[in-house]
Amino acid sequence: MTYDLAGKRVWVAGHRGMVGGAIARRLADEQCEVLTVGRETLDLTDQRAVLDWMRKERPQAVFLAAARVGGILANSTYPVDFLRDNLLIETAIFTGAHDVGVEKLLFLGSSCIYPKFAPQPIQEDALLTGELEPTNEWYAIAKIAGIKLAQAYRQQYGCDYISAMPTNLYGPGDNFDLNSSHVLPALIRKVHEARLIGAPVQVWGTGSPRREFLYVDDCADACVHLMKVYSDKGHVNVGSGEDISIMELTRLVMDVLDYARGEVVTDPSKPDGTPRKLMDNSRLRSFGWAPQVSLREGVARAYAAFLDQAQSAA
Ligand code: GDP
Numbered sequence: 001m002t003y004d005l006a007g008k009r010v011w012v013a014g015h016r017g018m019v020g021g022a023i024a025r026r027l028a029d030e031q032c033e034v035l036t037v038g039r040e041t042l043d044l045t046d047q048r049a050v051l052d053w054m055r056k057e058r059p060q061a062v063f064l065a066a067a068r069v070g071g072i073l074a075n076s077t078y079p080v081d082f083l084r085d086n087l088l089i090e091t092a093i094f095t096g097a098h099d100v101g102v103e104k105l106l107f108l109g110s111s112c113i114y115p116k117f118a119p120q121p122i123q124e125d126a127l128l129t130g131e132l133e134p135t136n137e138w139y140a141i142a143k144i145a146g147i148k149l150a151q152a153y154r155q156q157y158g159c160d161y162i163s164a165m166p167t168n169l170y171g172p173g174d175n176f177d178l179n180s181s182h183v184l185p186a187l188i189r190k191v192h193e194a195r196l197i198g199a200p201v202q203v204w205g206t207g208s209p210r211r212e213f214l215y216v217d218d219c220a221d222a223c224v225h226l227m228k229v230y231s232d233k234g235h236v237n238v239g240s241g242e243d244i245s246i247m248e249l250t251r252l253v254m255d256v257l258d259y260a261r262g263e264v265v266t267d268p269s270k271p272d273g274t275p276r277k278l279m280d281n282s283r284l285r286s287f288g289w290a291p292q293v294s295l296r297e298g299v300a301r302a303y304a305a306f307l308d309q310a311q312s313a314a
Contacts, residue, residue, distance in 0.1 A: 002231045003061070003104045003160070005224070006031040011059035013044065013093055014066030018173040019108060019166065022220035023063050030224065035059055045088035047095060054096035062105040063223060064093050064146070071180045072135045072273075079138040086142030094149045098159060105161040106227050107150045109143040109235065111279055112136045113165060121241070121280035124165075124234055133274065151233045160231055164223055167239035167279050171216035171298065172305035183246060184213055187253045188299070188306050191262070200263035201254060204270035207247030212278045214240045215298035218291040225289045239279040240291050249295075256299045 010027060014020035015036040027034045035057055042053050044066050068085040075082055090107070097105050114122050115130030127147070132140045150161035170184040178186055187201075194201045222238045230236060244252070247264070254260050293301070 003228055005061060005228065008032045008060040008103075009035055009058060010061045010063070011035040011037075011054075011057065012063045012065060013089075014064070017065060017067070017069070018171065018175075018216050019169060019219060019223075020063070020065035021173045022171065022216040023065055023223055026217065026220040026224050032061075044092060045085055047088070047092040050092035051096045051099060054100045058100055059097075060103050061227065062093065062097055062102050063227070064090070064105060064107045066093070067108075067139075067143075069139070071175075071182060074180060075136045075139055082136075082138040083142050086139065087145055090142065090146045090149055094153060094161070097161070098153060098157060103160060104227060104231075105150070105159070106223055107146045107161065107163040108223070109147055109163055109165045110139070111165055111167050111237075111239075111277060112140045113143050113147070114279075116274060120276050121278045122237070123280045124237055124283060127235070147235050150235075154233050162226060162230055162232070163235035164226055164238050165235050165279070166219045166222075167212045167214050167237070168277075169214055169216045169219050171302050172308075173216070174302065174305070176306055176309065183211065184249070184253075184299070184302070185306070187250055188257070188303050191250075191253050191257045191259055192303070192306065194262055195257060195259040198262075200265045201250060201259075203246060203250050203264055203266050205246065205266065205272035206268055207250065207264075207266050208245055209272045209274065210243040210245050210276045210278065211249070212239050212241070212243045213249075213295060213298070214238065214291060215293035215295075215301070218293050218298075221292070222284060222289050225287065226284075229287050234283075236283050236287075237279040237281050238284055239281045240295070241279075241281040241285070242295075243276065243278040244295065252296060253299055256296060257303060
């Protein structure tokens with residue numbers, strides 16, 4: 001073990017988001033004190049305010065899971081917000097971390113940092129070897145800057161800052177809005193609603209693209225693991241290592257939601273996006289970590305969370 005969380009003051013920046021929330025839940029199993037702060041109290045894009053807050057709270061470790069996030073539509077409608085806000089959040093938190101002498105920081109990126117046509121499964125060293133996917137390049141550029149900031153602080157000041165790149169995550173706290181969500185929460189909602197009225201399930205695109213999914217609590221567990229055992233400049237992919245076609249995924253969700261008898265219709269007028277997106281997780285596995293939650297089990301848990309979220313919104 002390179003870093004012991006026991007007895008430490010640990011700030012989860014972005015604890016209201018899906019990943020930050022899962023990290024805060026996971027840290028309850030560690031003997032550490034978890035610090036959180038809501039956006040009504042602290043604007044993370046305000047460098048002065050972040051610095052003042054960090055000087056007062058003096059975190060010793062930081063999980064940087066705060067970001068402006070959104071789907072393809074939001075990214076292309078608000079490019080300034082995605083690029084500028086994320087750069088500001090990163091700059092503010094890295095600056096504060098260095099100022100108050102944070103011992104260890106884990107920065108969370110995203111698989112969209114990789115070139116659009118990276119060889120599959122995508123290895124860490126594919127970073128900056130080709131053109132990005134244009135629909136989310138604003139977000140991707142900000143996340144690449146975050147990885148580079150962690151490396152720069154490590155190189156110039158010897159700070160123990162590391163980065164993790166998660167694949168498509170899903171689980172409690174997800175966005176189930178059909179216009180802005182990713183495919184898995186969308187399918188959970190669509191299958192649930194189709195079953196209620198015995199209607200066919202509508203799948204965007206052809207159903208043939210392949211995607212990798214990781215349950216968010218597995219991601220949180222991997223992040224805590226990396227915080228403890230990993231200390232180097234390279235970022236680490238966090239994924240399940242397995243992909244599935246959108247059509248197979250639809251059938252799996254229908255099975256879990258007890259609607260296997262339902263019909264599926266595809267909507268080829270909607271985009272397929274990239275044909276395959278699978279990350280190579282062998283580095284993470286080499287540090288002694290493996291996912292615990294199967295896709296079937298994760299979908300069942302995510303469905304329970306969807307029902308809870310729908311009930312509390314009603
Ligand atoms: P991507 O991984 O960046 O392409 O983002 P998504 O998770 O939004 O989409 C993944 C794949 O699922 C794409 O091929 C979509 O066309 C397909 N898909 C099928 N049905 C849906 C749906 O209802 N919502 C979304 N977001 N994607 C869907």
